[in-house]
Amino acid sequence: MKLRIAIQKSGRLHDDSIKLLKECGIDINNGVNKLKTEASNFPLEVFFLRDDDIPQYVEDGVADIGIVGENVIIEKARPVKIAEKLGFGKCRLSLAIPKAAEYNGVKDMDKLRIATSYPVILQNFLNQHNITADIHEISGSVEIAPGIGLADAICDLVSSGSTLFMNGLKEVEVILKSEAALISNDNLTPEQEALLQKLLFRIQSVKKAKNNKYVLLNAPNDKLQEIISLLPGMKSPTVLPLAEEGWSSVHSVLNENAFWDIIENLKAAGAQGILVVPIEKMII
Ligand SMILES: Nc1ncnc2c1ncn2[C@@H]1O[C@H](COP(=O)(O)OP(=O)(O)OP(=O)(O)O)[C@@H](O)[C@H]1O
Ligand SMILES: O=P(O)(O)OC[C@H]1O[C@H](OP(=O)(O)OP(=O)(O)O)[C@H](O)[C@@H]1O
Ligand SMILES: [Mg+2]
Incomplete structure (x- = not known):
């Protein structure tokens, strides 16, 4: 099977x-x-x-x-x-209109012609806002629709915004994050x-x-407790003595979101030689 x-x-x-x-x-x-x-x-x-x-x-x-x-x-x-x-594949489904057009809120979509490949999501959104618009379903190249007189606005996927920009459009509402x-x-x-x-x-x-990094650093023993208190780790950090008297090597796992703040605090607390290594698999 x-x-x-x-x-x-x-x-x-x-x-x-x-x-x-x-x-x-x-x-x-x-x-x-x-x-x-x-x-x-x-x-x-x-x-x-x-x-x-x-x-x-x-x-x-x-x-x-x-x-x-x-x-x-x-x-x-x-x-x-x-x-x-x-x-x-992170992107958002947004409403966009020509750059020069005025926009004061969703109600401005009333009675407009909107081109989209997402008629169901768009219709639900318009219903929620009590707006009646004329939805033109097209299967691609949606951003071109206002420029060729097919629609007044569009509802399409955006990530960097460069396709909107290149077609003289501006994003005015995010309908969905995906x-x-x-x-x-x-x-x-x-x-x-x-x-x-x-x-x-x-x-x-x-x-x-992917969301975590393996961090190794050197710490003077008199700063060890403070440094350890800054590290979350999977259980608690690994501490190993260095060949040089009075120093330890500390190993831990840090979450990407808190990463830079913790690294800054570690440096300020006296950590040196900080190495950050990607993790391939993580099984908890
Ligand atoms: N600019 C983008 N950045 C990130 N993710 C995107 C972007 N555009 C689309 N996506 C995501 O990728 C999916 C596929 O986009 P793509 O443009 O390849 O679809 P398609 O042209 O409909 O492809 P298909 O030929 O399979 O029908 C979208 O449904 C969306 O979830
Ligand atoms: O905000 P941006 O980064 O410019 O991305 C948005 C564009 O990306 C997608 O199309 P894609 O490039 O996948 O081409 P397609 O029209 O052939 O699906 C989407 O339909 C937009 O046109
Ligand atoms: Mg498709």
């Missing part, structure tokens, strides 16, 4: 999806233009599909699990479970569920490792 995963064939999520599987120790040979392949060291079959189709395939059980943006999951409104958010997620069919068999849990365990170890 194999678990079948659907990932994007090409596009924004393709490379990161393959990379995540690799980081989980799963080897797949991803031949050019192949639509289906198998992992050599995990019971996993991989289907390469258009991202829009992935929720439907997972709902129908053609694939058991899939990797797709939350924006697509919500737009397609299929009854699938979100098993894990994956931390890549990242890639692992979705699963609602009715997996116990065997499939066990394989999914095995995969999730690996994904979580990879994610935790």
